[in-house]
Amino acid sequence: MDARKNWQDLPDAQGRFGQYGGRFVAETLMPLVLDLERAYRDAQADPAFAATMADFWTHYVGRPSPLYFAERMTEHFGAAKIYFKRDELNHTGAHKINNCLGQILLAIRMGKTRIIAETGAGQHGVATATVCARFGLPCVVFMGATDIERQKPNVFRMKLLGAEVRPVTSGAATLKDAMNEALRDWVTNVHDTFYCIGTAAGPHPYPEMVRDFQSIIGREARAQILEREGRLPDAVMACIGGGSNAIGLFHPFIDDESVRLIGVEAAGRGIDERFEHSAAINGGRPGVLHGNRTYLLQNDDGQILEGHSISAGLDYPGVGPEHSYLHDIGRAQYLSATDNEALAAFQLCASLEGILPALEPSHALARVGDVAKELGKDGLLIMNLCGRGDKDVFTVADALGVTL
């Protein structure tokens, strides 16, 4: 069997990547996710949809994002050449807008008049609020009460953009609970509401759809590196929370078997039985949550655990189902970095490259040196710098014991 063909054909008609993915939702939502899939297939077949996306990507988001040769970082490690895909230079400062733009255009096509979203750190909430403002649609963002307290600047940004931020106090009042609450809203407002999911997870077709919208990252990076270096990279790297920036970078390289796909999970305070980490693949096991089967942090009774990461954007007990599959078949490799390693990488990147990376890609940065050394002098790697670190300066100051 030609395995490569198989990769491109996924997910299958049931929304499965091997045993992962699927549509594990309440019956009330089944007609809605089936309807969404039909609408997405219809949009995919319509050149006007792609043309509208391309126009907004160029003139509103600022794509293509540059592929930057991180010369001093490369010198620092003295090994493979390191490139950054600069998705932190997008409008709103992260890759999230790539997906939000696609989903809002789809929502408009479907005649939906109200947008809901979940957010953890607030980046997806801000991106959703941004496109809702741009297209004049009301937006409700569900955010855990704990996260609202931790991410006040983003809460205010969403409000400035006209969104209603609805605090979620159920469960542990963090991202997974915000997602539960968004699903509860959707199940209640079935006729007019479009649920804009922020990562490549959730019931089919979300993992596929979000991957496709985010694949602009990998398509650009692939063309840019071929132009700059005349060859494919040896490795592409990205951080993994739900994993939307990673799958967007990986997917266009999936048939290039010489290219290693490397994800970096958040190891928090260490991957062990205390579960003070967010490394679903390295420290969890398969289960069903939020509409899909995937690796999850959970106990022996299948109860979901909270996890921890210094990066609020990686602080989620699951991971997108395609990553679970790529892990199991060995096509992608999943490493991890602790809070402290990410903090060190954040500082290193700031001092060597003059770039404040978000704490999320700081996790990938923390493993860049190891991979570069493994590849050696002739090696070539691309890391997705998927978000800017301005939002994290308070967290970093706090972690470094600095009073602002």
Next chain:
Amino acid sequence: MMSRLSTRFASLKRANRAALVTYIMASDPDHETCFEILRGLPAAGADIIELGFPFTDPMADGPSIQKAALRALKAGGSLQQTLELARRFRETNKETPLILMGYANPIEIMGYDAFARAMHASGADGAIVVDLPPEEDAPLRAAFTPHDLSIIRLATPTTDDTRLTKVLDGASGFLYYVSVAGVTGANAATSEAVTAAIARLKRATDLPIAVGFGVREPEAARAIAQVADAVVVGSAFVEEIAAGGKKEAVERVLHKVKLLSEAVRTARSQEGKIP
């Protein structure tokens, strides 16, 4: 041999009355108090028992049942404990059908076959797994078939006729009609809407039809009992447990069951209707 569910529905049909289906969460507020409630339910008037197994992330439940799940987990509740409560209940009562209700992940972790064997051993009769729509419940169906356990499917206001065919294919025990698009404990549907929905469902299936979501008070239960085969009440009991106490909680829940049961039992005779 007829299953407990079909035996129960057959005898209710002869008596020309609807069933009262009562939901409580296993191990809420603790194992023993929950067992006392369970044990008292048939005498208080419950015709069918739904026993919830707790999950941290109950995405189709409103605040009352979310909190019940957290109380249960805090008290050491689990799928194992739920099965143990079912087993203990079955020692006290051989006739009343007992259905487990919850979310897929605890079953995924236990394993579908192990779950089915454990259910059979404990004397449970079927399961409602909220996030296993027909597209995803094949492993559960395969595991249930050898033990003659029922898969209770859900139909909702968003289930159109095409979808209904899919929902009914492989359904057994009864069909659970979720009368409002929303979470448990939300506002109730109007009785006109429920009547129309039941007429539509009845055209498509011979399975008994239970109506739930948003039914709290005897009046609402009575109205539904006039047209449906069963009335499901959950959040109203769970809220009595949330109000506190142990012995008191048992008394309050069983008292509430009595009130609802009287309403359900007299619904058709008072109305003089022959369905």
